Amino acid sequence: MLNLLLVLLLAALMVTACSGGANQASPNTTSNPENSSEKPPGKVHTFTDISQEIRGNTAPTQEQLDEVNLTLNDTYLGDIFDEQIPNDYSAYPFKEGVTLDVWMPANTNIPDMNNHAVQKQVEKLTGIKVNFITPPKGQEADAFTLMISSGELPDIIIGPGRYPGGFEAGVNDGAYMDLTDLMETNAPNYSAWRNSDETRRKTTITDSGRLLGFYGLAPYSEWMWFGMLVKQEALDKTGMEVPKTMDEWHAFLTKAKEAGYSEPLNYGSNYGQIFTGAMNGAFGVWDWTFLDGNGKVAWGPAQPKAKEYLATMQQWNKEGLLNRDWATADFNQRMAGAISGKTAVIMDSPDTMWSYWKEQNGIDFVGALNPVLNAGDKSATTYKNFKRTGTEAAITTQCDNVEAAMAWLDFAYTKKGWEIYNYGEYGTVHMIDENGKPYYPENSHMYNDPDGQPVAVALDKYRRHSWPDIRDEHNSNPLIVAKGSYSGEIRKYWTENMDTSAAIPPVSFTQEEASREAELGNQLSTLRGEYFAKIIKGELPVDAYDKFLEEAKKMGLDEFLSIHQTALERYNNR
Known part of the structure; x- marks a missing residue:
């Protein structure tokens, strides 16, 4: 009788476990996302390999232009660095109805950041709208101080080191969020890229091991520039x-x-x-x-x-x-x-x-x-570049949708984000060579701006020159790679001989x-x-x-x- 009872009990437990499993949260989900640092499984994207159609193509069709510019397909891009650029797109497109306020210093080469070509393209691909707040040129310091003292903060601040005492002081004072416990889950691309190299890891973490925000990170130590x-x-x-x-x-x-x-x-x-x-x-x-x-x-x-x-x-x-x-x-x-x-x-x-x-x-x-x-x-x-470059971004404690803010910033560390932020729009600004590397053709808007602007202005007009992203300075700075330019050779010469x-x-x-x-x-x-x-x-x-x-x-x-x-x-x- 005792043995029979044990058998029946085990059978009942097995049935309960099997029937109840269908309602259990998987290890990657949570029944209450608002109270957990974990998030539900992201979207699964399956892309058709279009490398044969895009690589080396100097006259793409409209269909090909749309596939590159309006989708997350990155199969045509090559792996040109020692470490592979991440491409986790599971957060995109983000749920509708999200708009982020982003404060950033003005750039005289960009009259209206909200109409910047790169921003418009990123908005379409991520599904996240952004409203940029930029003070008049030369008034950044006063505008920043006034913003902090008012207690009315945007969702994201570009250049948070302006805070009195620096970036970490802003976190300690409760103005910026400490992202340590959220980074791996909500910023998988940034996390993978910073951890793929010891110098990048070391320069993006505090002495106490905290992750404060998103830093501009290079695939290499950039050449000295002065x-x-x-x-x-x-x-x-x-x-x-x-x-x-x-x-x-x-x-x-x-x-x-x-x-x-x-x-x-x-x-x-x-x-x-x-x-x-x-x-x-x-x-x-x-x-x-x-x-x-x-x-x-x-x-x-x-x-x-x-x-x-x-x-x-x-x-x-x-x-x-x-x-x-x-x-x-x-x-x-x-x-x-x-x-x-x-x-x-x-x-x-x-x-x-x-x-x-x-x-x-x-x-x-x-x-x-x-x-x-x-x-x-x-x-x-x-001067020595420690693979940390460009600028950095902080998410404030008044951000209404932290997950969206992190997803928007994280896109810059994907392979697609690397292409767009560094090289701008495919077709009008850059093409892809036979090895899957972006480049500016001679008839590019970068070198033939319809408004007649010089390259020194176009480099900000059609791409992002200083940003929290994977900055590819040696290959995407049009002043370096322009036909006849030898500025890169000078910078490399300085770096290798000092x-x-x-x-x-x-x-x-x-x-x-x-x-x-x-x-x-x-x-x-x-x-x-x-x-x-x-x-x-x-x-x-x-x-x-x-x-x-x-x-x-x-x-x-x-x-x-x-x-x-x-x-x-x-x-x-x-």
Whole structure:
């Protein structure tokens, strides 16, 4: 009887389990999605392989254009990087009726972000509508402060690092969401891409292991973008080769002045290039913080050869080798001077100067490595790209639909998103080559804008140049890949031939550190700017540097460096 009862009991349990299983939630679903970080299974997309029809096709039919531009089919795209770009489209199209408010700084090349071609295409593919809020150009800082203080926040903020104390402070203060527990489920593409490389993983997580938002991430470490650029005609007129040492630079600039370049070196501007690594790096007097020979954080303006650097630049200024308005010139003033007969050399981006010098004015130029003091020394820079690029995005705590916000941002890290954000619309802007790689044909709107805009404007008009996405700078920047452009070659040459051991990775600070670091940093920056500019202009003697250094130490330079060193040690332990 006991055995019979056991058999009957087991049978009943089996029947119950089998009949009840049909009503049980599967491991990937939940009976109450609002109270769980998990979400129901996404949509399953099955695509027809159209690679044979699209790859190498230079005259696609309307049907083919629609298939590429209006569907999520990405079978025609090749895998061109070391890591494969994710393509989980299970969240799209999103349920109807969702509109997100997104705050972002203005871009003078984009009159209305809400009508941007890329945004319109992403909206169609994701099913998520977006209303962009952009303050007037130049008023971003005030607009951001007013928005935060009002307590009325949009769903998403592009460039959340503007928050007082930084991105993490915004999370700690309750303005931005901590996305750590939601990222794997609601942003599968971003999660897969950031985790596919150790550098990307390390630069997108906080010291405490939190995931705050979406960062712009590259498939590679981008080439350095700023340095010494010399007009070829100046080399021809002087009969000299590209200078390497500071003495050679002095000789070249002197001869260039004699050849008619009245202000041969376009030295700086009021937007951050007064004190650049391009010249002062030769003396080990870097712009700001850097890693010394022992791997410790040091401050460039406080280095031993600072007085030697200042004496050199003061002398060059007296000799009229620098542009007279170097301390006050804005971008437009610098470019006006650069294309004139006054300038032989500028410190800037070769992408920018390819547009202003070569494309618009037919002026050829070459790139020079950062100067050194002694022949044979290794040229160096404190710039190094850690595969984190573009910009970042935060989801605010007032977001009405977090799942939709994450899905919209996550699309930029899919293979289809990579194509659209980097290369724009298929057909009018880009084509696909035989290997499945997007490219701009010569008749592309990128190089033949119907409104007559130069490439420097079109690069923002038809694509997204700086965004939280997988930025493919080396292949999709039209200023680099344009026919005849050599800006990419210059950037690659700089990157491969300069020592980057002094570069500091993107560390982060605690909220208390961030507040103090910002306070000290602002004071030190102001102090440095005033003293160094006045010394170079001859308004103060070189020996005034001693007072500068004394004041910097009184302000709290040692504390400032300690904050950075502590942050570096935490970063190294991530």
